[in-house]
Amino acid sequence: MAQRLTLRRRLSYNTNSNRRKIVKTPGGKLVYHYKKKLGSLPKCGDCKQKLQGITPSRPMERTRMPKRLKTVTRTYGGSRCHKCVRERIIRAFLIEEQKIVMKVLKAQGATKKAA
Numbered sequence: 001m002a003q004r005l006t007l008r009r010r011l012s013y014n015t016n017s018n019r020r021k022i023v024k025t026p027g028g029k030l031v032y033h034y035k036k037k038l039g040s041l042p043k044c045g046d047c048k049q050k051l052q053g054i055t056p057s058r059p060m061e062r063t064r065m066p067k068r069l070k071t072v073t074r075t076y077g078g079s080r081c082h083k084c085v086r087e088r089i090i091r092a093f094l095i096e097e098q099k100i101v102m103k104v105l106k107a108q109g110a111t112k113k114a115a
């Protein structure tokens with residue numbers, strides 16, 4: 001006949017935070033071991049893609065982790081993916097170029113009016 005198991009905590013419902021695993025102790029008894037929730041990977045704020053190079057972890061676990069495991073050494077590292085960062089840089093560069101072109105055209109128009 002199977003051995004009966006008693007819960008070690010007060011929560012008796014089969015919830016996500018109350019997952020357990022049956023383990024046999026060296027004394028031959030069966031006991032419950034409570035499983036921890038799995039950590040999730042952070043996602044890019046723009047395209048919602050999972051970020052690479054970052055360790056999946058729970059929020060409290062993250063506070064004890066070193067910085068190198070939580071970020072990537074790049075602009076927007078740990079917040080945006082590499083594709084979105086590249087897009088932002090290119091967009092900013094093109095906007096600045098556009099401003100310069102507009103300034104040059106304005107100057108050419110002013111010289112034509114003066115001449």
